[in-house]
Amino acid sequence: MPEALRIVAEDAAVAPKLPHNVDAEAALLGAMLIDNRLVEEVQTRLRADHFYDPLHGRIYEAVLKLADRNMIANPVTLRPMFEADEGMKAVGGPAYLAQLTGSGAALIGARDFAQQIYDLALLRALVGVGRDMVTSATDTSDAVDPKGQIEAAEVALYKVAEEGGEQGSVKTFAQATRLAVETAEKALNSGGHLSGITTGLEALNAKMGGLHRSDLLILAGRPGMGKTALATNIAFNTARRLVRDREDGIEDSKSAGAAVAFFSLEMSADQLATRILSEQSRISSEDLRMGKISQADFRNLARAAADLESLPLYIDDTPGLTIAALRTRARRLKRQRGVDFIVVDYLQLLQGSGKSGDGNRVQEISEISRGLKQLAKELHVPVLALSQLSRAVEQREDKRPQLSDLRESGSIEQDADIVLFVYREEYYLKNTEPKVPGANDDAKTVSTHDEWAGKMQEAFGMAEVIVAKQRHGATGRVKLAFEAKYTKFADYADDRYMPDSMRS
Known part of the structure; x- marks a missing residue:
């Protein structure tokens, strides 16, 4: 041969x-x-x-x-x-x-x-x-x-x-009914307002019922509104709730918390960690970055860091991810870490598959938003994706965002189950301060500045989350408190509804 x-x-x-x-x-x-x-x-x-x-x-x-x-x-x-x-x-x-x-x-x-x-x-x-x-x-x-x-x-x-x-994916009506009853039971046991995973913010939970599995949530806002801060707060609150429920002997499947995967395409992992540490230690994130802290502050920081070591919050700060790569990494985290909530910061920094070589960004965003919705259904987890808004907001007298302000809004609005906007009037009022009146200024100048100061005092430390779309319930506005120093959102306490003895 x-x-x-x-x-x-x-x-x-x-x-x-x-x-x-x-x-x-x-x-x-x-x-x-x-x-x-x-x-x-x-x-x-x-x-x-x-x-x-x-x-x-x-x-x-x-x-x-x-x-x-x-x-x-x-x-x-x-x-x-x-x-x-x-x-x-x-x-x-x-x-x-x-x-x-x-x-x-x-x-x-x-x-x-x-x-x-x-x-x-x-x-x-x-x-x-x-x-x-x-x-x-x-x-x-x-x-x-x-x-x-x-x-x-x-x-x-x-x-x-x-x-x-x-x-x-095919379920009998009996199976679907059983799932619906279990969801209602969870809401009842939580006090009548939380049927999904907690956001850690009571007012937001009451409006949405929490974060629901298989839902795509879009959180949008103009730069400076605090959308990354709100997403970070929610991610932290959700992970911390899971830890607390585990300590109380509650099974993960019945917990209102969840392990979180945070895909940060804009900020690095250490920057996100600094924000969370700032919030928990009550030290300004700016002071942390610049080292303007005392020994007592550093001890508080070290204590907060030790408490958060076991937090089931996983940060992936790989830049320039494609939607396919993100889905692959999310599946891996679901399999290896039991992740039940995914945050993406932010949608416009993701890349499509690159199949459409004509550079059509609208089609690429459509592919990305559709991919995120498919990921939510596939892994049976809520996906919270942050999104930028167009500059059209700045051209209006009322700066509150609308659905039409979403960049490449058609597909994002269509694929999302819930669309949230972050709005802080304080941010815009700061930039419109009229001339500070002097000793020789007329009454009109003084009145104009006083009127501005009154509005500023009313808006100080307050934020709105506008629920612009919700498949499961009504739309509307939710008031939150915002501490800019610590980039922290919290439930808003209105003095008008407090007993006299509690007012300052």
């Missing part, structure tokens, strides 16, 4: 065979041709490309087509469809269809055959992913990007893992 042929023969001998069972495929097809009722059960799980033998895949596809037309699928009705099929000729022609129905015993094990065909198809897909990984890892002709290859491999593996996942 020539040397070249000997090497090829040896390679073929050691090459692993792809997992398959052609006999099981033939038995299943035979059972389906005998009893067409099996088609309804099998087609929710199997596709034609799950069959190892291409001819079996084509026969299966033909059976589904006939069933879809409410026609009987048997060797007689299938015969005209395979008269010219080269693969069928290779096994003796259309008579092969009759051979498939030769054993009625296959009817007993049809479901098991279908499961085995499906499992073996997944194994072949895994082999394919493995081969692609090896090929890309050993090819150094292009720019080497190991991390990119790892992320691509994770995406490919997850596609294999989610094969057939759609079958679990």
